[in-house]
Amino acid sequence: MAPKSKSKSKAKAKTPKPSPSSSSKSSSSSSIFKPGTRVEVSSDDDGFRGSWFSGTVIRRAGADKFTVEYDNLLADERGKKKLREQLGFHQLRPLPPEEAGVEFKFGDEVDAFHNDGWWEGSITQELENGMFAVYFRGSKEQIEFTADQLRKHREWMNEKWVPPFAQQEQEESDETAEEFNFCEGMLVEVSNDEEGFQGAWFSATVVEVIGDDRFLIEYKTLLDDNSNLLREEADKWHIRPPPPATSENIKFSYLEEVDAMYNDGWWVGVISKVLGDSKYVVYFRSSNEEIEFPNSQLRPHLDWIGGKWVLASEVWLQPILR
Incomplete structure (x- = not known):
């Protein structure tokens, strides 16, 4: 079944009883979601998980509760009145800024606009005429979309x-980099912006703080x-600590983002095939190549964000098959 359209005569959703919250949380929700604020709303209803519908905050309806009027969902079958619901703070988020010139590729985690809402999926095919095939984990279906x-x-x-x-990334770059200090003798990983090396990290040691x-x-x-270990200068934006070690017996899923040990470095890629005997085929976007690896040469792809290691699958790249 494809991602569903929200029923126009949808019964009033049950709003979970809020847990005891601090005054700071209540104050935060009040300042973010004032009447008139444009928002997106998630749904806990069966068949609608992973979807977001746009709307406007009408009024505050209690501690961390808000009345929201949807943009595209209607209250009844006659289609004359927009649906309003009382929702919890945890179901709301601001309307994301629009982005221009975004390029999509195989393996990208995306939201697709379908049946009046944005549905979370993953690009499984780059088609002709600017079309993309998107797989929806919830319904286990694949649908084609334009960019x-x-x-x-x-x-x-x-x-x-x-x-x-x-x-946002530009505003936070200096602040993020200053949260971790690199010193002489520290083991690090270093990236390079040169053509052919994008997406790769190489192990190194800090020799000197210049x-x-x-x-x-x-x-x-x-x-x-001269066959000596290569030394060169690197700035703080191209250095990070080594990620934490993971189990050698770890299993990976189709479309999961990973790092693969290849040509003396760790290269970011996407699992394109799950083989037997703990082997996987990894697709590298930068070179448009597929290479087979045993799981001993793979690790989960981690991002160094705000002085912490963040697992991609826990944040924005949620594997569609487990």
Whole structure:
């Protein structure tokens, strides 16, 4: 069954009883969701999980409760009155900013506009004429969409969008980088913006703190022309601590984002096939290649955000099959 359309004569949704909350939480919800605020609403109803519907806050309806009028959902079959519901704070989030010039690729976690709402899915095919096939985990169906019917999937966490929008990312970049200090002798991973190396991280050691947020690093596996361990300068935006170790017996899922050990570095890719004997085929977007790996050469893809390691599947890349 495809993602459902919200029933026009939908019965009033049950609003979960709010748990005891601090005054700061109540104050936060009041300041964010004032009357007139444009929002998106999630639903706990069966068949609608993973969907978001736009609306407007009409009034505050109690402690962390709000009356919201939907943009596209109607209160009855006659279609003359917009549906209003009383909803909990946890069901609301601000309307995401619009993005221009977004490019979509295989494996991207997206929201697709369908039946008056945005439904979470994953791109499984890049088709001709700018079309994309999107797989919906909830209904286990695949539907084709144009690019203008899609947007990058994001989560609203701690009053911030994850992954961040370009403007938000720029505002937070300096602040984030300053939360972790790198010192001499520290083991790190280093990225490179040169063509052919995007999406790869290489193990290194900090040899010297040069200043102006720059460091002299020595790679663990890369050699210079004299067959010595390569040394070069790197800035704080291209250095991170090594991610925590994971079990060698870990299992991965179709379309899960991973890092694969290849050519002396960790390269970000997507599981495109699950094989037997703990082997997987990984698709690399940067090179448009597929390569087979045993699970001992794979690790979950982690992002270094706000001084913490964040598992992609727990934040914005939720694997569609488990």
